Amino acid sequence: xxxxxxxxxxxxxxxxxxxxxxxxxxxxxxxxxxxxxxxxxxxxxxxxxxxxxxxxxxxxxxxxxxxxxxxxxxxxxxxxxxxxxxxxxxxxxxxxxxxxxxxxxxxxxxxxxxxxxxxxxxxxxxxxxxxxxxxxxxxxxxxxxxxxxxxxxxxxxxxxxxxxxxxxxxxxxxxxxxxxxxxxxxxxxxxxxxxxxxxxxxxxxxxxxxxxxxxxxxxxxxxxxxxxxxxxxxxxxxxxxxxxxxxxxxxxxxxxxxxxxxxxxxxxxxxxxxxxxxxxxxxxxxxxxxxxxxxxxxxxxxxxxxxxxxxxxxxxxxxxxxxxxxxxxxxxxxxxxxxxxxxxxxxxxxxxxxxxxx
Amino acid sequence: xxxxxxxxxxxxxxxxxxxxxxxxxxxxxxxxxxxxxxxxxxxxxxxxxxxxxxxxxxxxxxxxxxxxxxxxxxxxxxxxxxxxxxxxxxxxxxxxxxxxxxxxxxxxxxxxxxxxxxxxxxxxxxxxxxxxxxxxxxxxxxxxxxxxxxxxxxxxxxxxxxxxxxxxxxxxxxxxxxxxxxxxxxxxxxxxxxxxxxxxxxxxxxxxxxxxxxxxxxxxxxxxxxxxxxxxxxxxxxxxxxxxxxxxxxxxxxxxxxxxxxxxxxxxxxxxxxxxxxxxxxxxxxxxxxxxxxxxxxxxxxxxxxxxxxxxxxxxxxxxxxxxxxxx
Numbered sequence: 001x002x003x004x005x006x007x008x009x010x011x012x013x014x015x016x017x018x019x020x021x022x023x024x025x026x027x028x029x030x031x032x033x034x035x036x037x038x039x040x041x042x043x044x045x046x047x048x049x050x051x052x053x054x055x056x057x058x059x060x061x062x063x064x065x066x067x068x069x070x071x072x073x074x075x076x077x078x079x080x081x082x083x084x085x086x087x088x089x090x091x092x093x094x095x096x097x098x099x100x101x102x103x104x105x106x107x108x109x110x111x112x113x114x115x116x117x118x119x120x121x122x123x124x125x126x127x128x129x130x131x132x133x134x135x136x137x138x139x140x141x142x143x144x145x146x147x148x149x150x151x152x153x154x155x156x157x158x159x160x161x162x163x164x165x166x167x168x169x170x171x172x173x174x175x176x177x178x179x180x181x182x183x184x185x186x187x188x189x190x191x192x193x194x195x196x197x198x199x200x201x202x203x204x205x206x207x208x209x210x211x212x213x214x215x216x217x218x219x220x221x222x223x224x225x226x227x228x229x230x231x232x233x234x235x236x237x238x239x240x241x242x243x244x245x246x247x248x249x250x251x252x253x254x255x256x257x258x259x260x261x262x263x264x265x266x267x268x269x270x271x272x273x274x275x276x277x278x279x280x281x282x283x284x285x286x287x288x289x290x291x292x293x294x295x296x297x298x299x300x301x302x303x304x305x306x307x308x309x310x311x312x313x314x315x316x317x318x319x320x321x322x323x324x325x326x327x328x329x330x331x332x333x334x335x336x337x338x339x340x341x342x343x344x345x346x347x348x349x350x351x352x353x354x355x356x357x358x
Numbered sequence: 359x360x361x362x363x364x365x366x367x368x369x370x371x372x373x374x375x376x377x378x379x380x381x382x383x384x385x386x387x388x389x390x391x392x393x394x395x396x397x398x399x400x401x402x403x404x405x406x407x408x409x410x411x412x413x414x415x416x417x418x419x420x421x422x423x424x425x426x427x428x429x430x431x432x433x434x435x436x437x438x439x440x441x442x443x444x445x446x447x448x449x450x451x452x453x454x455x456x457x458x459x460x461x462x463x464x465x466x467x468x469x470x471x472x473x474x475x476x477x478x479x480x481x482x483x484x485x486x487x488x489x490x491x492x493x494x495x496x497x498x499x500x501x502x503x504x505x506x507x508x509x510x511x512x513x514x515x516x517x518x519x520x521x522x523x524x525x526x527x528x529x530x531x532x533x534x535x536x537x538x539x540x541x542x543x544x545x546x547x548x549x550x551x552x553x554x555x556x557x558x559x560x561x562x563x564x565x566x567x568x569x570x571x572x573x574x575x576x577x578x579x580x581x582x583x584x585x586x587x588x589x590x591x592x593x594x595x596x597x598x599x600x601x602x603x604x605x606x607x608x609x610x611x612x613x614x615x616x617x618x619x620x621x622x623x624x625x626x627x628x629x630x631x632x633x634x635x636x637x638x639x640x641x642x643x644x645x646x647x648x649x650x651x652x653x654x655x656x657x658x659x660x661x662x663x664x665x666x667x668x669x670x671x672x673x674x675x676x677x678x679x680x681x682x683x684x685x686x
């Protein structure tokens with residue numbers, strides 16, 4: 001009906017190469033943006049912000065970052081937790097060292113620092129491939145967590161070994177610490193998510209993204225046709241690290257406020273983000289959102305059903321969650337290896353032809 | 359002899375023993391990888407599952423008791439009998455075979471021909487699933503496992519070394535048993551793979567799936583067999599680690615420790631798994647002994663991975679792995 005290209009004439013190259021070429025898609029995108037920026041901040045409350053929206057926004061950034069590395073460039077990484085920790089500790093050191101500088105700059109710098117660390121750990125990817133690389137990134141995970149635990153400089157010699165986010169504001173609005181309003185924290189994270197998503201979307205549509213995908217599909221062939229694997233792999237690690245660093249910084253500074261590194265950024269975090277990417281869809285920005293939404297909502301829904309409605313003990317529900325997540329991963333890999341994003345794509349394809357079958 | 363050197367010797371010996379335990383876990387990985395090209399991340403959770411099942415059967419626990427109580431109300435926990443450890447081990451092996459069959463029929467059969475990395479992720483999903491099921495079945499509290507393996511300091515070694523060096527080495531009896539069991543297990547596996555019909559079929563499948571299929575070997579059967587053998591190895595590893603440090607969630611993390619072992623030794627080589635295990639075991643203990651105090655300790659958490667990482671940069675296929683040849 002309305003979801004089709006027919007009748008939507010492109011008269012300039014600019015029109016032709018825009019991000020959403022189908023009109024309905026474009027308007028839907030504007031509507032989602034408007035809703036997220038103009039409606040939600042006014043109706044948000046603490047429960048929704050802390051239980052669902054903030055984790056969703058922050059994990060979406062991490063999932064986009066990991067998706068660039070795994071989904072677009074084909075370099076499997078199990079070090080996401082460690083890299084998020086780099087972002088968190090970088091922003092902590094910056095916040096405490098330069099209290100008067102805006103948080104926007106701190107978070108972006110934290111992303112930059114994480115990108116550098118990520119590139120350093122990505123260097124072996126030039127020699128190592130496949131699972132060997134996946135295991136090699138575990139080195140990053142365990143080494144970084146250990147480092148932040150053992151070197152007191154990183155946590156400013158605090159007695160507990162934890163890091164606590166001091167109160168900081170942006171243009172006079174408090175966004176970290178216990179006094180931050182939920183709409184402000186939401187808005188802060190949303191701005192970063194929108195920024196990351198737009199950058200990621202456009203990077204993956206351009207030359208950079210195409211070289212990543214060439215490396216993913218077959219690295220030797222890509223090298224032969226003139227893709228520089230060093231540049232392609234390291235840019236993927238850098239961009240991915242930048243996003244993951246931002247998400248780690250937000251996760252610590254805005255969402256949790258206080259962090260114990262082994263608990264918040266352990267190996268489980270790496271797997272959680274990897275699962276988001278798999279369930280959502282490898283190689284899809286929309287998939288990163290879908291996967292993050294799914295895995296953030298699942299525990300909440302299970303808790304509501306299991307604990308509140310059925311009255312089961314919480315530990316049983318927690319175990320069920322493991323079973324369900326595990327089963328879903330296997331199910332998705334068997335039935336739809338391209339994840340939720342592929343279901344969405346199929347639905348759109350059907351919609352384009354509707355009401356005709358072909 | 360200087361004191362430091364004697365300490366270092368003791369540390370090395372203990373490292374060798376720990377290495378044997380790592381190698382035990384790594385062995386299960388190698389078996390499945392060789393036969394089906396699947397990198398089975400769930401191996402560690404299988405060890406946990408096997409150990410929990412063994413404890414549950416020995417104590418006569420009712421499976422899913424917690425869940426049944428939650429749904430129907432009631433307070434059943436135990437059948438009220440205990441089963442001798444040998445019989446319980448046999449029953450657990452049966453459970454692991456059943457599990458292998460289920461994995462093959464429900465999961466792996468549908469994923470034949472997928473990319474290795476997809477298979478790897480499927481086994482991560484499987485690991486989560488099994489962990490949840492194990493907790494639901496037997497409860498998640500820490501359990502002690504005692505199948506009659508002696509534990510504690512070996513007095514004979516203590517005495518002998520005291521006579522020679524004037525300092526008694528601390529070697530755990532359990533580690534010695536583990537070494538012997540591992541040696542027996544590897545010998546058994548080698549004999550099985552070399553001299554039995556099924557073992558030969560297994561090696562044929564490992565060599566070339568299609569060729570094996572064309573001479574009438576059932577891939578399905580071989581894969582169930584391989585997963586069963588891996589389940590059995592997991593059970594042995596689970597018993598050793600469970601006796602050492604209690605049956606609990608952290609048991610499944612030894613799978614992560616086995617990964618650098620595999621990378622060092624190469625994914626496709628059984629001797630590689632053992633040598634890799636020994637190198638990692640000795641390496642991390644010595645590093646912790648020599649460098650650890652200077653940097654704040656607990657280096658065992660990451661040393662193995664960094665060692666493997668550095669090693670791989672120079673030799674991407676590991677010590678004994680088949681040379682990786684890539685074609686377009």
